[in-house]
Amino acid sequence: MYKSKITGVGHYVPDRIITNEYLSTIMDTNDAWIVERTGIQERRWFTPGKDTLASMSVNASKIALERAGLTNKDIDFIVFATITPDYFLPGEGVLLQRELGMQGIGALDIRNACSGFIYALSIADQFIKTGMYKNILVVGGEIQSSALDKSDEGRSSAVIFADGAGAVVLSRTNSEKSGILSTHLHADGDHAEELYCSSPSSCQEVRISTEMIDRGDFFLKMNGNAVFKHAVVRFSEVINEALEANGKSKEDIDLLVPHQANLRISNYIQHKLGLPDEKVFNNIMYYGNTTAGTIPIALSEAFEQGKLKEGDLVCLAAFGSGFTWASALLNW
């Protein structure tokens, strides 16, 4: 059986900075509430007519490819995690593939929200382990600002979600020091409606109607308290599962990169595990919650800041809509 390792990582966030002060001019909110409840100081929103999810992920992927020392010709497969594709169909992977000039290789979309990137990484890892592919582009990204209810009614989620994309190249490796050790995937559909968006929907007479628009069915709905309660339990469980599966303990972790759901959730997990600040990477303060984008964006920034050294034990963990939750343990 073969082994995979991350050989390149990149990210792109739109240049439009949305501060808490700006949000307080369009909805009933304020900087103190947002910072205290979420840790977010600012986030990025795309510019219509300039950014698309495809264009943002092309930028992230080009950086990842360059850092991996590879070109578009070397990539065998694309796995793209997103819940906000540019089109209802086809999927985002084929749009990215077209822009990168990789026509002909397979492209797969994953719709597992905040856990989507780890699901995508796990799938790519399996393809490399079996020997089917050598280099896979794994991408996570979203444009969510267009699906947020920016009225007072939607304020508890409108202040959290944001736009951005990250990408990694996963490659076959012989390295003894580096590589993915294991991935762990879970879901519990009993909670599907705690964090969801009901339209456009195929199980209605028409996918889009003025009634749906008037009811705000196109906006994301979140039961924030339920999400918080389940997230803190599942994050801890799935991190421990990854450690136990590899005979490691929490003291062995060099860097925990949690999905950037909410700084309070990250801090809660950090304290439960007893990890010092320097072993947990957070950037939600500047980028908000970019759902499938948070982990590859965070990995890319951690790499740029010199926080990832060869052989470091890195734990990725996520929780999100579904509910779904997942982890990956790897040596950088």
Ligand code: ACO
């Ligand atoms: N600005 C000001 N006030 C607000 C805002 C806002 N943006 N949003 C809600 N409020 C008000 C509410 O109306 C309420 O007012 P009231 O007491 O007069 O009725 C008050 O603040 C408290 O509302 P709650 O919803 O109970 O606020 P809570 O403290 O639970 O915080 C939050 C809401 C931040 C969403 C919290 O539930 C939370 O952290 N949940 C976790 C969900 C999360 O992080 N999701 C991330 C995305 S999902 C994921 O990635 C897994």
